[in-house]
Amino acid sequence: MQERSDKLTTSLNKRELERKLDIEKKLEGKQQLIAEHEQLEYFTKSFNEKRIAVENALKSSSSVDVVDLPKHFDTIYKSILMLQKYGASSKIFLRMYDVERCHQTVHELTVRTRELEENLIPKKKFGFKNKKPNITDLNGRSEDVVDYAAPHQSYEESICGFENRKNETLIMQKSDVYKNDVVLQNIENCLIKLYGTPSTLHLNHVRNCLILSGPVSTSIFAEYCNDLKMAIACQQLRLHSSSDIHIYLHVTSRAIMEDCNNILIAPYNFKYDSLKEDFVTAGLDQNINNWTSVDDFNWLNLQKKSPNWSILQEHERISDWDNFTLPCGKFPD
Amino acid sequence: MGFLTVLRKMKQKEKEMRILMLGLDNAGKTTILKRFNGERIDTISPTLGFNIKTLEHRDYKLNMWDVGGQKSLRSYWRNYFECTDGLIWVVDSADKRRLDDCRAELFTLLKEERLAGATLLVFANKQDLPGAFSATELQEILELAKIKTHHWKIIWCSAVTGENLLSGIDWLIDDIAARIFTLD
Numbered sequence: 001m002q003e004r005s006d007k008l009t010t011s012l013n014k015r016e017l018e019r020k021l022d023i024e025k026k027l028e029g030k031q032q033l034i035a036e037h038e039q040l041e042y043f044t045k046s047f048n049e050k051r052i053a054v055e056n057a058l059k060s061s062s063s064v065d066v067v068d069l070p071k072h073f074d075t076i077y078k079s080i081l082m083l084q085k086y087g088a089s090s091k092i093f094l095r096m097y098d099v100e101r102c103h104q105t106v107h108e109l110t111v112r113t114r115e116l117e118e119n120l121i122p123k124k125k126f127g128f129k130n131k132k133p134n135i136t137d138l139n140g141r142s143e144d145v146v147d148y149a150a151p152h153q154s155y156e157e158s159i160c161g162f163e164n165r166k167n168e169t170l171i172m173q174k175s176d177v178y179k180n181d182v183v184l185q186n187i188e189n190c191l192i193k194l195y196g197t198p199s200t201l202h203l204n205h206v207r208n209c210l211i212l213s214g215p216v217s218t219s220i221f222a223e224y225c226n227d228l229k230m231a232i233a234c235q236q237l238r239l240h241s242s243s244d245i246h247i248y249l250h251v252t253s254r255a256i257m258e259d260c261n262n263i264l265i266a267p268y269n270f271k272y273d274s275l276k277e278d279f280v281t282a283g284l285d286q287n288i289n290n291w292t293s294v295d296d297f298n299w300l301n302l303q304k305k306s307p308n309w310s311i312l313q314e315h316e317r318i319s320d321w322d323n324f325t326l327p328c329g330k331f332p333d
Numbered sequence: 334m335g336f337l338t339v340l341r342k343m344k345q346k347e348k349e350m351r352i353l354m355l356g357l358d359n360a361g362k363t364t365i366l367k368r369f370n371g372e373r374i375d376t377i378s379p380t381l382g383f384n385i386k387t388l389e390h391r392d393y394k395l396n397m398w399d400v401g402g403q404k405s406l407r408s409y410w411r412n413y414f415e416c417t418d419g420l421i422w423v424v425d426s427a428d429k430r431r432l433d434d435c436r437a438e439l440f441t442l443l444k445e446e447r448l449a450g451a452t453l454l455v456f457a458n459k460q461d462l463p464g465a466f467s468a469t470e471l472q473e474i475l476e477l478a479k480i481k482t483h484h485w486k487i488i489w490c491s492a493v494t495g496e497n498l499l500s501g502i503d504w505l506i507d508d509i510a511a512r513i514f515t516l517d
Contacts, residue, residue, distance in 0.1 A: 085511055159429075160464065181427045181462045199462055204430060218493075219379075221359050221428075236379055238359055240404070254378035258403050283375060295381045297405045 039093050047102065050083050054109055061116055073117045080109050159183045161202075165190055172196075174274070177214075178281075184211070189326060195272060197282040201234070212270045212321055215250070215282035231270035231321065233284060239263065246312055249291040252284050258297040263309040266317045267291050349394045350509050351416050353451075355442065356423035357435050358402035361458040364492040365423060366399045369502065374493070379403070383413070393506055407438065414447035418509045419454065421501075424475070426457045426465035426489070436475045443482060452508040453485035454501055461491040484508050 057076050064072045087094075087102035094102070161183035162170050167190065172182070174196030182198040187206045194201070194213040201213060203222040211230035213220075219236040226243055233250035239257040249255065250268035257263060267289060279286040292311065299306035318324055354362045363384060364374050370386055380401035388395045398413055400406065422439055425431075439455075442448065455477065457468040466474065468489040477487060486504055490497040 088511070179463070181459075181464060183430075185430075200427070202428070202430070219359055235375065236359075236377070238379055253376055256379040256381065256403070258405055293378075295379070297381070297403050 040095075040098070043090050043094065043098075047083070047086065047105075050079070050086065051105055051109070054079050054083065054113075058109075058112060058116060061120060066121075069117075069121050073113065073121075076113050077110075080106060080113065083109070159185070161185070162187060162190075162192070169193075174214075174278075179217075191326075195274075195278075197278050201232070208326060210321070210324060210326060214270075214272070214275065214278045215284045217282035217284065229318070229324075229326075231268055233268050233270075233279070233282075235284060246318075248317070250284070250286075250289045251291055251293070252288050254290055254293045254295060256295045256297060257309060260296075260298075261308045263294075264312040264316075265291055265294065265309060266312040269317075269319060270321060348392055348510075349396065350418045350506065350513070351396045352398065352419040352421060352505070353413055353417045354397060354399045354421040354423060355410060356402050356421075356456075357425065357428075357431055357438065358404075359428070360402060360423040360425045361492045362399045362402065362421075362423045365421075365456065365458065365490070365498060366397055368492050368495050369397075369498055382406075390502065391506060393510075395502075395506075410442070411445065411447075414445055417448055417451045418513065419452045419505045420448060420483075421454045421456060421505065423456045423458050424471060425459050426467075426471060427459050427462040429466070432466075432471075432474055439475065440479075443480060449482065450512070451483060452505055452512070453480065453483045454505045455485065455487040456501055457487055457489040458492055460489045460496070461493050484512075 054076060057072070057079070061069070061072060084102075084106045087099070087106065091099060160176070160180040161172075163183070163185035165186075166188045169191045170187075171193045172195065177194055177196045177198040179197070179199050181200045181202065182194060183202045183204070184192060184206055185202075185204045187209055189207075190209045192209060192211045192213075194211075196214050198213070198216050200218050201216045201220045203211070203220070203225050206222075206225045206228060208227040209229075211228060211232065213230070213232045216232065216234040218234070219238060220232055220234045221238045221240075222242055223240045224242060225239075225245060227245070228242075229246045229248075231248035235252050237247075237249065237251050237255035239245070239255070239260050241259045242257075242263075243260060244262045245260075246264045246266070248266045248269050255265075268291070276286065294306070294309050296306035296308050299308060354366065356362055358379065363377050363380050366384060366386055367374050367377060370388055380399065383398060383400040386397045386399075388397060400410055400413055420442070422442075424435055428435075443453070455471070455475070457466070457471045459465050460467075468487045472478070472487050475487075477485060486508075488497060488501040488504065490501055492498065
């Protein structure tokens with residue numbers, strides 16, 4: 001009997017405890033719901049405030065001075081972005097519906113801003129025009145032709161190197177080229193000697209020349225070159241749209257060519273007093289020369305060698321550059 | 334839930350970003366990638382094809398795609414556009430002769446639909462060279478202000494010295510992160 005009443009009391013107590021816990025849980029849940037609701041309410045309120053601010057800014061657009069318009073729209077775009085970010089960071093406690101609505105609002109605002117911007121700021125015709133009028137404009141081209149290739153001469157006011165030379169001997173010394181980006185442009189029938197270590201070497205429209213250069217610490221980039229003989233050392237050689245070139249090459253990584261033909265390659269053989277130190281200065285290893293590693297971008301067949309380049313036969317190589325003359329005749333002194 | 338949504342959700346969880354690095358040849362794309370990854374840069378050869386590296390940076394997993402910039406490779410760039418979160422456009426700031434080319438290629442790229450929404454970081458590389466254009470000058474020359482379709486920023490750097498690479502990448506990550514975690 002006693003035992004039974006004990007059992008009953010225990011089970012009663014247990015149920016009482018469970019009931020209390022349940023109430024507590026429900027209460028907690030309720031409070032959480034309220035908190036969530038408050039959070040949501042707060043979010044809706046401040047989101048709306050921000051939205052209204054953007055809308056007001058949009059409304060005031062028509063009274064903004066034309067000069068200040070781009071800046072005005074930039075600010076609007078920024079505040080829309082802020083709005084979007086605010087929505088994103090509140091995503092944890094938002095309902096799917098709210099997230100969707102936020103997204104829609106942001107989208108609508110962006111579209112409206114863009115439309116307004118297009119209406120208010122007269123759009124220039126899209127095109128790359130020269131800032132300075134130049135000769136190409138006189139050839140009967142209408143103004144709104146999109147002219148990607150027109151030369152912007154104005155960029156190249158001060159170059160390190162030579163341009164527009166003919167029938168000359170051009171020499172640069174160590175101090176002239178050291179760590180510089182050396183450019184050789186529009187050069188014909190010249191002997192060019194670069195002693196020392198340029199950082200990079202650019203060749204553009206060079207024809208019928210002999211180029212002898214010390215070690216270039218990074219890349220040599222050649223484009224539109226024809227009938228050259230050159231002895232060059234570098235980390236990378238990039239040869240583009242060129243033909244009929246004999247290269248006496250030292251390259252520590254690899255050489256590539258694109259749209260080239262009749263390129264003949266031999267090992268580097270330009271010698272001068274401080275060559276060894278210059279290799280060290282340029283950071284090139286004189287013992288690593290991958291002059292036969294040439295990748296032709298127009299020849300992706302691994303089985304067959306590219307027909308665009310080959311190795312210059314030993315008996316055809318020139319060993320003495322001092323007494324060399326170009327086919328066009330002697331170099332002027 | 335479509336397949337793409339599932340993909341996006343997975344990406345969010347792993348904090349993974351796909352970054353495409355493009356630019357004219359000889360701009361220094363591979364050098365930037367290798368320098369950022371702490372590898373040697375003196376043995377880099379011109380990129381015949383592409384390099385992929387997965388880097389861990391600030392808790393993010395960055396899938397970096399570096400595609401060769403030679404003229405004959407540019408038509409293949411579009412094969413890499415899909416799912417790109419960030420685009421790094423690398424400019425050789427000292428190569429004044431090809432800046433028009435550079436701008437034209439960039440704007441052609443930005444018209445690409447599959448790159449819509451990608452954040453654009455322009456690296457004004459090779460600032461170690463004397464006579465290199467500054468980032469501000471390049472912004473003007475490349476007419477970056479005309480870009481309305483993408484979030485963009487131009488940042489100077491030197492891949493050879495490693496200067497400023499981090500701050501560029503950090504900006505890119507922040508901008509992408511702000512966007513990826515937004516419902517699209």
